[in-house]
Amino acid sequence: MKDLEDQAFNLRDGDRIYLDHNATTPLATELVPLINEWIKAWGNPSSIHCSGRGPKALLRDARKNIADMIGASPQEIVFTAGGSEGNNFLLKGAFEEISKSTGRKTILVSSVEHPSVRDTAKYLETKGAILKWIPVLRDGTLDLDFLQKNLDETVAIVSVMAANNETGVIFPIKKMAPMVRAVGALFHSDFVQALGKFPVDMKKMDVDLASFAGHKFYALKGSGFVFIKRGTQIQPLIHGGGQERHRRAGTENSLAIASLGHMSKRKDEVSAAYVRIAELRNKMEAEIQSRISGVEITAHQALRLPNTSSLLISGIDGESLLINLDVAGISVSTGAACSSGTPEPSPVLLAMGLTRKEAQSSLRLSLGWGTTESEISRFIDVLVEVVARLREAHIVRPLEASL
Numbered sequence: 001m002k003d004l005e006d007q008a009f010n011l012r013d014g015d016r017i018y019l020d021h022n023a024t025t026p027l028a029t030e031l032v033p034l035i036n037e038w039i040k041a042w043g044n045p046s047s048i049h050c051s052g053r054g055p056k057a058l059l060r061d062a063r064k065n066i067a068d069m070i071g072a073s074p075q076e077i078v079f080t081a082g083g084s085e086g087n088n089f090l091l092k093g094a095f096e097e098i099s100k101s102t103g104r105k106t107i108l109v110s111s112v113e114h115p116s117v118r119d120t121a122k123y124l125e126t127k128g129a130i131l132k133w134i135p136v137l138r139d140g141t142l143d144l145d146f147l148q149k150n151l152d153e154t155v156a157i158v159s160v161m162a163a164n165n166e167t168g169v170i171f172p173i174k175k176m177a178p179m180v181r182a183v184g185a186l187f188h189s190d191f192v193q194a195l196g197k198f199p200v201d202m203k204k205m206d207v208d209l210a211s212f213a214g215h216k217f218y219a220l221k222g223s224g225f226v227f228i229k230r231g232t233q234i235q236p237l238i239h240g241g242g243q244e245r246h247r248r249a250g251t252e253n254s255l256a257i258a259s260l261g262h263m264s265k266r267k268d269e270v271s272a273a274y275v276r277i278a279e280l281r282n283k284m285e286a287e288i289q290s291r292i293s294g295v296e297i298t299a300h301q302a303l304r305l306p307n308t309s310s311l312l313i314s315g316i317d318g319e320s321l322l323i324n325l326d327v328a329g330i331s332v333s334t335g336a337a338c339s340s341g342t343p344e345p346s347p348v349l350l351a352m353g354l355t356r357k358e359a360q361s362s363l364r365l366s367l368g369w370g371t372t373e374s375e376i377s378r379f380i381d382v383l384v385e386v387v388a389r390l391r392e393a394h395i396v397r398p399l400e401a402s403l
């Protein structure tokens with residue numbers, strides 16, 4: 001455990017305090033010498049000759065470690081380049097199959113999904129799907145009554161993420177699985193934010209399809225995988241060679257996949273580390289609320305990821321706060337998506353029923369394995385000072401500018 005914190009998964013960027021681990025994590029430093037070794041296996045894993053053996057072995061070991069980590073069998077794992085590809089692949093590929101074979105057209109998707117699910121669902125609508133958004137309540141939890149009422153024999157797929165990237169809310173996948181199964185629909189879940197933050201077991205969760213990304217788990221970017229439950233029919237997204245048992249064409253990114261496979265062996269330490277991170281997060285929230293007035297913690301009462309904190313700070317524009325913290329050497333995030341130069345308030349927060357003004361005052365903090373107590377106390381000191389300064393200067397984005 002100490003070892004895990006020490007090597008701290010920090011290829012540190014000077015004194016910068018990095019509180020944006022839900023966007024991406026630093027590379028685990030233990031991977032650096034391993035990657036130097038793996039680079040020597042530069043052949044094509046599909047080659048039959050000798051040069052293919054090394055990379056093939058990397059893929060085989062990674063597949064086994066990943067399958068063990070999530071309680072799956074190696075045949076149920078398909079490598080991808082990350083979470084967005086995984087979500088596109090699973091939703092498009094499964095909808096095509098199930099709608100053709102059963103005539104089912106309805107897809108039920110939670111309204112707080114990552115854009116790679118939301119936009120794929122909208123795309124499927126143009127291909128004949130009947131799309132229904134499952135609402136969330138103001139406390140961030142899913143409207144299970146809506147789900148229950150809308151589950152019938154016309155439903156092809158239900159897609160609900162395991163944990164939300166902005167609020168950290170953990171959704172009750174295990175509870176929903178039998179509801180979905182009872183009507184014969186497929187259950188897809190985006191597990192990108194769950195990996196490494198709580199134990200994941202596909203058998204217990206009982207989903208048919210799940211997507212994962214390596215770069216939220218201290219592995220190299222460009223690595224990811226999907227879980228496809230044995231027997232589930234799915235069309236490939238990428239056509240071509242026969243890699244991944246004809247489910248994902250293209251030469252595998254063996255180096256990045258090996259890094260993800262290696263991190264998968266650390267799952268027990270990961271769970272232990274998150275006990276400390278949850279304590280640190282809780283302490284941080286309590287101190288922020290005691291030192292700054294008008295701070296609301298989004299989804300405070302809901303079951304949340306141990307590392308995530310989404311704050312609403314009244315009278316403050318989240319973007320201005322982010323920029324000021326950046327200048328002070330602290331990396332954080334808001335849920336806003338920048339389109340045509342105007343930051344749009346987070347669709348996730350709007351879906352929870354927050355006003356645009358409230359959503360514009362949001363700040364997301366996501367801690368990681370390397371985050372220390374002293375970093376958090378330095379961060380809070382800076383936050384207190386910046387919020388006071390912005391409030392004094394009345395730096396609140398004029399609402400009309402973004403209407």
Ligand SMILES: Cc1ncc(COP(=O)(O)O)c(C=O)c1O
Pocket residue numbers: 022023081082083084085114116161163164165190192193213215224
């Ligand atoms: C919940 C969730 N799903 C999917 C993605 C997309 O993953 P990737 O960036 O690997 O494509 C993200 C990335 O932030 C995410 O948080």
